[in-house]
Amino acid sequence: MLTRLVSIIVPCFNQAQYLDEALESVFNQTYKNWECIIVNDGSPDHTEEVAKNWLEKDSRFIYLYKENGGLSSARNFGLEKANGDFIQFLDSDDFLDAKKIELSLEICLKYRCEDTIVISNFRMFTDHTFCSTEPYCELKQEYFTFLELLFGWENKFSIPIHCGFFQKSLLDGFKFSEELKAKEDWIMWLQVFQNNNNCYFLDKPLALYRIHPNSMTKDEQLMSENQFKAILVLKAIVPQAVYNEYLVFVLKQKNQKIISLENHINNYKKTKGYRVLEKLKNNSFIVFFIKLRNKIC
Numbered sequence: 001m002l003t004r005l006v007s008i009i010v011p012c013f014n015q016a017q018y019l020d021e022a023l024e025s026v027f028n029q030t031y032k033n034w035e036c037i038i039v040n041d042g043s044p045d046h047t048e049e050v051a052k053n054w055l056e057k058d059s060r061f062i063y064l065y066k067e068n069g070g071l072s073s074a075r076n077f078g079l080e081k082a083n084g085d086f087i088q089f090l091d092s093d094d095f096l097d098a099k100k101i102e103l104s105l106e107i108c109l110k111y112r113c114e115d116t117i118v119i120s121n122f123r124m125f126t127d128h129t130f131c132s133t134e135p136y137c138e139l140k141q142e143y144f145t146f147l148e149l150l151f152g153w154e155n156k157f158s159i160p161i162h163c164g165f166f167q168k169s170l171l172d173g174f175k176f177s178e179e180l181k182a183k184e185d186w187i188m189w190l191q192v193f194q195n196n197n198n199c200y201f202l203d204k205p206l207a208l209y210r211i212h213p214n215s216m217t218k219d220e221q222l223m224s225e226n227q228f229k230a231i232l233v234l235k236a237i238v239p240q241a242v243y244n245e246y247l248v249f250v251l252k253q254k255n256q257k258i259i260s261l262e263n264h265i266n267n268y269k270k271t272k273g274y275r276v277l278e279k280l281k282n283n284s285f286i287v288f289f290i291k292l293r294n295k296i297c
Contacts, residue, residue: 004109006034006101007084007168010092011074012051013041018093018210019050021129025095025208027058031102034088036061037078042068047092072176072184079171087166094162095129095208103202104165113198118165119144120206129208136209139163141201146193150242151249153186161185163207170196182223183230191237 008026012019019038026036038051038061054061066077075089086105090096104118121139123132137157142148148156170192176184193199231250235243 004033004086004105005084006031006086006088006105007078007082008034008036008088008090008101009039009075009078009082010036010090011039011041011071011078012043012047012092013068013071013074014043014045014047015092016043016045016047016050018212019047020053022090022092022095023051023054023061025098025129026061026090027054028098029096029101030099031105034060034101035082035084037081038063039074039078040065041070041074042066070178070181072178072180075176076178079174082168085168087168087171089161089164091162093210093212094160095125095210096162097204097206097208100206101165103204103206107200107202108165108167111198111200114167115170115196115198116167117144117170117192117196117199118202119159119199120163120165120202121204122160122163122207122209123205124209124211126211132205132208135205139201139203141199144193144199144201145197146190149186149189149193150238150246153189155253158186159189160207160209161188162209164189166192177230177233180226180229180233182226187230187233187237190234194237 010019010022010026023036023038026034036054038054040047040051040063042065048063048065051061051063055063062081064077064081066074069077071091079087086108088096088101088104100120104120107118108116119139122135124135125132139157139159143152143157174188174191177187180187231247234246238246
């Protein structure tokens with residue numbers, strides 16, 4: 001087992017304050033035959049200083065710098081340099097349980113299937129990993145199919161990328177879509193699962209997902225824009241019939257949200273508070289008083 005090299009790819013951009021903790025979780029892995037490829041994606045903060053401290057501590061850490069190109073670009077750069085038989089992704093603000101690599105690799109070697117994926121469960125944390133909370137969604141073995149990933153993603157579940165542990169052959173020739181600033185992981189899961197079902201669910205919280213205000217998932221505009229971009233990218237990787245079915249599915253979802261919003265507005269208009277506000281708004285004396293106050297102010 002010790003002969004199997006695992007490549008851990010850590011893309012970094014402007015999150016030096018979290019990087020030490022992420023790399024410490026790599027250093028503490030009970031499985032020892034790994035390389036950790038730290039890709040600095042043009043960070044203006046002290047990411048390089050943090051990374052080089054770990055290089056001095058352990059030669060298994062590898063530091064690479066590139067001009068800023070985004071998360072997908074950094075992961076692709078790391079994949080190009082990876083020498084391992086297996087791939088583990090880790091974003092610079094997240095964390096791995098000490099047995100993540102060992103237990104995942106045990107499953108791969110136990111079943112000896114080609115193109116194996118092991119997906120662990122996860123928990124969430126903010127400042128301290130020992131104060132973790134329940135995950136934002138439930139993961140189940142039955143979710144890990146192409147169609148479930150296509151129609152269930154973010155409706156029922158999504159998979160933090162560091163939950164995955166991939167046999168390298170699955171990602172040979174694969175590239176994250178660099179035109180996407182978000183949803184690129186969804187496209188990756190779909191491409192990986194399109195022709196592969198050798199997936200094993202390790203129902204232990206071996207990945208820890210950090211919640212913080214600067215997370216890309218907090219940027220609703222970014223996520224919305226990239227949802228539409230991802231749908232365009234999707235067209236190139238799925239059969240036309242499946243793509244058409246997915247478009248109908250998305251339109252139905254959007255329509256349901258519009259109907260729900262309309263119902264909410266109509267219910268609000270029936271409330272006493274809304275009727276009082278409407279009367280005040282239509283009262284000419286109140287309108288005159290408000291205009292006068294605004295002029296004085």
